[in-house]
Amino acid sequence: MAARKQKVAKKPVRARKKAAPARTTATRRKPVSASAAPGSRPATPPPASETSAGMQPPLLKTLYAEHRHIASVMQLFSEQLKAIESGEWIDTHVVYEIMDYMVTWPDRFHHPREDLIYGRVAELDQGAADNVDSLQRDHDFMAKSGRQVLRNIQLWRDGEIDPSVLVKSGRGYVDHMYEHMNSEEKLVFPQIEGMLSAEDWLELAQDDQLRPVADPVFGQRVQREFRNMARKLRSNVRRGVERGTLVEWLSVEAFMESLDVVSQAYESARNTAGEHARLAWDEGVELVRESAVTAPWHLAANNARLGLRLIQEVAEISRDALGDISRVNRERKARIRLMDS
Secondary structure, three states: OHHHOOOOOOOOOOOOOOOOOOOOHHHOOOOOOOOOOOOOOOOOOOOOOOOOHHHOOHHHHHHHHHHHHHHHHHHHHHHHHHHHHOOOOOOHHHHHHHHHHHHHOHHHHHHHHHHHHHHHHHHHOHHHHHHHHHHHHHHHHHHHHHHHHHHHHHHHHOOOOOHHHHHHHHHHHHHHHHHHHHHHHHHHHHHHHHHOOHHHHHHHHOOHHHOOOOOOOOOOOOOHHHHHHHHHHHHHHHHHHHHHHHHHHHHHHHHHHHHHHHHHHHHHHHHHHHHHHHHHHHHHHHHHHHOOOOHHHHHHHHHHHHHHHHHHHHHHHHHHHHHHHHHHHHHHHHHHHHHHO
16 A cells, blocks of 8 residues: 555755855744643644734645644544453454554655755754754654554454554554644744744745645545545544534523523522511511500511521522532533533
8 A cells, every 4th residue: 555655755954955045043033942841642632823824834834734634633543542442343444544644644744844844944043953853853753653553553453462552552652643743833833933934935835845745534535545534534523513512502501591590599589588578567567556665676676587587598599599500510511421421
């Protein structure tokens, strides 16, 4: 399968026909950093850049888009590894196609194109050379790791290794891929965007190795050898949309029920207050009739007693309402968990 695909070779970092114009370090950002700050792997695909998409050079926008594609593939791979670990039925074709795609597309096209851009940065800033070399070596490491995971998948399909071996190597690959992409998006891409001029981007765009190449999965046409993975990805997208719609509906339903609880509590508290007011009036009239002289003291004591009782009853109504709202929220969360199980 791989023999049918043309491999893109990396260019040496310094290979340029025209020397770059000298630039003053006063207008240059800090050198490209090769690693992001420590942090846990995101549960969802890595976050997009905060830079306005409309202001990004086309080549950089393409790299961000390809990261989104890679992240969705890694999410699918993580789900497959979890199913393998728990002994669930799994479509082995999907598992194989995931890593076949990774060694066929990102390792042959995406990462070498990043290397060319990083190489231009190293030409313009000698201080960035070491970090660029580190990034490029990490691309080589991931390519080697990807081929090893692909071999493990084939051995697992043939029954020659334990599933736990595949799960361990697969998760290590996924974690490193997320870490690498997060490092590039949070630190590297914003820095090279500020370092490279419009002239640099224009000259890079003329390089044959940076010209667009159809993605075999996310392009206009899915290649036959990746059809199972593509179908699974589309299914995940549909499930995500359906889940989002259901969660939104459950939230609206819970909100409306909570409003009904509050409305009933308000009505009950208002009726209770009205009953106490009528009772206080009736008892006050009776006390005045009995003795106009002592009525003020008796009225004050009686109103205090009735007021305390009203506060207690309203507090009980409030506690019941809060309990009902808490129950509604628990039921909503339970239904979401049941939907995800």
